[in-house]
Amino acid sequence: MKFVTTLVIARRSPLLQVLKTSVAAVVAWVVAGFVVQQPLPIFAAIAALLVVQPSVTQSIEKGLERSIGVVAGVVIALGAGQIFGTSSWVILMVIVLAVLVAWLLKLSAGSANQIPISAMLVIALGGQNAEYAVDRIIETIIGAMIGLIVNLAIVAPVIVSPAHTAVLLLTKHTAAALESLASALRVPKTDAELDVLLADSRHLKELRDVASAALRKGADSLTLNPRRSKHHRILHRDRELFAMLTVLVTRTLGMARAIHDRYDSDLATDPVALSIAQELERAAHDLRLRGRSPSEREAAPPTRELLTLTAPLTVLTPHPQHWILIGSLLEDVRRVHEEIVGDDGTS
Incomplete structure (x- = not known):
């Protein structure tokens, strides 16, 4: 009850x-x-x-x-x-x-x-x-x-760990959502699968709200706390990552809604759609990389450390049937690119 x-x-x-x-x-x-x-x-x-x-x-x-x-x-x-x-x-x-x-x-x-x-x-x-x-x-x-x-x-409370966990969970699910969007452009999907895609993307908003509340509690627990120094750096990094994720969640949900509403199985044969799918997969990879701590980055294989996003895609001749969807996705991918690697293409 x-x-x-x-x-x-x-x-x-x-x-x-x-x-x-x-x-x-x-x-x-x-x-x-x-x-x-x-x-x-x-x-x-x-x-x-x-x-x-x-x-x-x-x-x-x-x-x-x-x-x-x-x-x-x-x-x-x-x-x-x-x-x-x-x-x-x-x-x-x-x-x-x-x-x-x-x-x-x-x-x-x-x-x-x-x-x-x-x-x-x-x-x-x-x-x-x-x-x-x-x-x-x-x-x-x-x-x-x-x-x-x-x-x-008596051990002034520090509530940073839940915030860190919530941000990492949001990072994980956002990257998975980007890969799901890429899959929808590569492989024909049923209406039921598209509904699941949209529902998963909407779930990101709930995870974002949970992470936001956890970060506020974490920051509150460090205020006037004598133990704040060694935890402040972790929280600062998580807040920076969350700021980026906030934009990515909005863009990911927008792309999911656009694909859900304007989906066509012929997208799997459209070269531009396939290029967008590749960029989305790269974005998912780079987002997971950004979610790692500096020590985890150092321990990872060098070839996995490189950000894979290239310059934003440009299309000179839009597809006569898919141009609305393609144009919308291109703008969202551009914003995702800017958030992850910066306006100048550098991390």
Whole structure:
């Protein structure tokens, strides 16, 4: 059921993340209890639980959201408690007022949810006690700071490997799609095979979106991360490769759609179509080569290291029947050529 799948994720979070969250909550509880002399420093523990995130940047964001939400909620609760008391209808009024304040200030979801929660707890537990309200703010700041420190101190998370894997997968499938396009020009295809060709090319957009999200998470995990230096080069290379792949995916899908809509089995006998097929195969080879790391390139046989794309094809006399399709493919192949080997034909 779809409802169940939203409750259960496909993969557990790393055990280290669980341990870090637990450590942060325990330390925040102990420290806050000592500082504010409160036997149950719940606000500190909650702040620590929320702040320990998969990346340092997210931890800072959550810390700010939590702190802003608590301060605003405490101010609203304290003001309402001083004026109206602590009746049940006052608590309801404070909740509604806190939600409206968050909406008027255009606060993020984290802060917007935190304001009414903090306001409700403070007025219900502390009432008109200003000292109690101030202690909750101090608790929250302590919990947020400890959560951030723990996230930094205990192996600050680096999420570069999933991004690298996603980009390599996109490279692999894009190269395979280019070879499939070449095959469609060389060998007559059925309608069902053309449908599969178009579906596979459309799937590249999904892989592109996955890679884009993974790269954003990877970059986010390196921001303000003390371990960023040795991972930054890999991520930078993957982002450059992804920028090229973004264009190639668009061009590949365009060629697949053109071949699917204007396909003719006679293309297999058209010399220009066969030349385009050869260029597409070369493009697939060169794309796989670009996807390798420098160390993998050095280990590969020298004859396999050479980019095979030649100068872009030119046609002086278009085919009277296939000229629309051929013209479209030539333009897309030209753009593919420029992306892989550059405008001047050099890598």
